[in-house]
Amino acid sequence: MEPVLRSLVDSAGGVLTRARALEVVAPWVLRQAYRRGCxxxxxxxxxxxxxxxxxAGQLSTVGSVVGVGLAAGAGPAATTAAGATSVAVLAAVAPEVARRAVLAYADGRAAFSQLTALDVHGLRxxxxxxxxxxxxPAGSGLRSRPHLVMHHRTAFTTQPPQVVVRQRLPVTRLEDALVQSWPLLPPEEQAGPVIRAVNDRLTTPRRLGVALSLASKLTGRAELANLVDRLAAGCRSPLEIWGHDRVFTGPDMPALRRQVRVRVGERTMYLDLFAxxxxxxxxxxxxxxxxxxxxxEVDLRRDALLATVGILVVRFAHRRLVRxxxxxxxxxxxxLATRR
Known part of the structure; x- marks a missing residue:
């Protein structure tokens, strides 16, 4: 590859737009780099x-035919052939390279959202x-391609508060990402990111509820609303939600406080359900x-410490609670009756 172009590619982390390249080198330099498989x-x-x-060598045959036309601004036939090449490349490169590429393609008009946003936020x-x-933004002219889904949003802007920066990448707010990703995930994976986000104090049930209220047509909205309600009640795991719904609420059961903070000596503990x-x-x-x-061993020491301040710990295993x-x-x- 010509030294100036090589320097440009390296400084851009291996991703380069045609417009940026032609600010520095002649079109024939770009054509040559493409034709040679660089x-x-x-x-x-x-x-x-x-x-x-x-x-990359497996793509060189298609690339060498199409590369000349692309750099020179060839017509539809070349674009179609190149499409096949771009599909293979976008799916094949490392995630960080693919992300840089799609941001370059969007040219400042986009932010990662939904499942990709969950990844950037570190939740899935x-x-x-x-x-x-x-x-x-709606009307941006950007369209979806294989391995790339564009979601056109009315009144969307890449500025705060709609978009934040995480890992140096523009990404939609966490609450929006969680809500919009809900119908895209398999049922067995839906609750995990939401519960983790609340447990890690990245968001709150109230903020999730606000985001959900703006997504009235969301597929599976009722199920997500139920999960948010359980989190607001203090549940912090699927097992606690199960217990809330089937065991620890209802007639004769006193109100139990969830995730109660207790400090004994130098240690702070959170109690699952506290009467x-x-x-x-x-x-x-x-x-x-x-x-x-x-x-x-950790549990026994914790239970003994709580006993010193008069708190009886009762433990139920997952198997018993479910079965x-x-x-x-x-x-x-x-x-509870004996303790009264």
């Missing part, structure tokens, strides 16, 4: 260093083959901690 076309007028593309990693998602009058802490042990000797909810409820009511 650059691969990843999106219209966006190129990537072939060294960053696994199996996008698996290989899953398309990138961008929010763009304040009876001084009983009900802990729900998930499958991850069941049978782990180290976790069991014997009625029996767990009866036991809980009996224990």
């Amino acid at each position: 650059l691969c076309r990843i999106l219209p007028a966006v190129y990537v260093d072939a060294n960053l593309v696994p199996g 990693r996008q698996p290989p083959g899953e398309p990138l998602h961008l929010d763009v 304040e009058r009876e001084r009983v802490d009900i802990e729900l042990d998930g499958t991850a901690s069941h049978g782990d000797p180290r976790q069991r 014997e909810p009625d029996e767990v409820r009866r036991e809980t009511l009996a224990i």
